[in-house]
Amino acid sequence: MVNYRDERLDRTFAALVDPTRRAILARLEREDGASVSALARPFAIKLPAVMKHLDVLDDAGLITRSKVGRIVTVRLRPEPMQEAMDWLRRYERFWSKSLDRLAGYAEGKEAEARKKRR
Amino acid sequence: MVNYRDERLDRTFAALVDPTRRAILARLEREDGASVSALARPFAIKLPAVMKHLDVLDDAGLITRSKVGRIVTVRLRPEPMQEAMDWLRRYERFWSKSLDRLAGYAEGKEAEARKKRR
Numbered sequence: 102m103v104n105y106r107d108e109r110l111d112r113t114f115a116a117l118v119d120p121t122r123r124a125i126l127a128r129l130e131r132e133d134g135a136s137v138s139a140l141a142r143p144f145a146i147k148l149p150a151v152m153k154h155l156d157v158l159d160d161a162g163l164i165t166r167s168k169v170g171r172i173v174t175v176r177l178r179p180e181p182m183q184e185a186m187d188w189l190r191r192y193e194r195f196w197s198k199s200l201d202r203l204a205g206y207a208e209g210k211e212a213e214a215r216k217k218r219r
Numbered sequence: 220m221v222n223y224r225d226e227r228l229d230r231t232f233a234a235l236v237d238p239t240r241r242a243i244l245a246r247l248e249r250e251d252g253a254s255v256s257a258l259a260r261p262f263a264i265k266l267p268a269v270m271k272h273l274d275v276l277d278d279a280g281l282i283t284r285s286k287v288g289r290i291v292t293v294r295l296r297p298e299p300m301q302e303a304m305d306w307l308r309r310y311e312r313f314w315s316k317s318l319d320r321l322a323g324y325a326e327g328k329e330a331e332a333r334k335k336r337r
Contacts, residue, residue, distance in 0.1 A: 111238060190304070191245075192244075
């Protein structure tokens with residue numbers, strides 16, 4: 102029953118569960134590459150804990166790490182998120198349906214008000 | 220540091236980690252409501268295990284359960300996924316960037332080939 106695509110989605114969603122990991126991804130989205138120590142700075146957790154989060158992100162294929170001398174630079178690799186988004190996208194029609202209903206309701210109310218004004 | 224929106228996203232992504240839970244949501248996307256026993260049928264796991272998955276989906280606000288007599292009907296409530304998708308959407312520009320690069324490369328190759336033919 103479980104296939105590769107499922108396993109990749111498992112890893113992607115699991116990586117996205119933690120707010121610290123999401124904050125790291127959000128920062129890498131704004132900056133093109135950051136050192137591990139720079140990434141760790143805003144968090145109240147210790148460096149080894151940040152390293153563990155980076156391991157999870159790396160295992161999910163969401164970041165790359167490259168080392169030059171003693172500096173490890175972390176970069177975003179958002180491709181796995183595309184698959185996660187494609188998975189979510191099929192539910193979008195439900196939101197648009199609710200929006201359509203809302204728009205229909207608003208239009209109905211407006212037409213009613215117009216009738217009363219006549 | 221943690222706020223309500225973060226907590227909701229935690230719960231949504233955590234609910235989506237499991238392939239059985241994703242399969243349940245996918246089925247509810249196709250059918251408008253299904254009984255618990257009908258939902259459990261395709262899976263190799265026992266009913267109590269399915270019930271636990273439904274609890275996780277319910278806690279994340281992704282399904283509703285209503286009971287009439289002895290039949291519990293499960294329905295999709297996909298709204299929390301919208302927030303998850305909005306979160307993922309900001310990374311979309313990275314994929315379009317890679318697609319642009321790919322398109323640029325293909326166009327370059329084509330132009331080269333045209334020049335040679337002349």
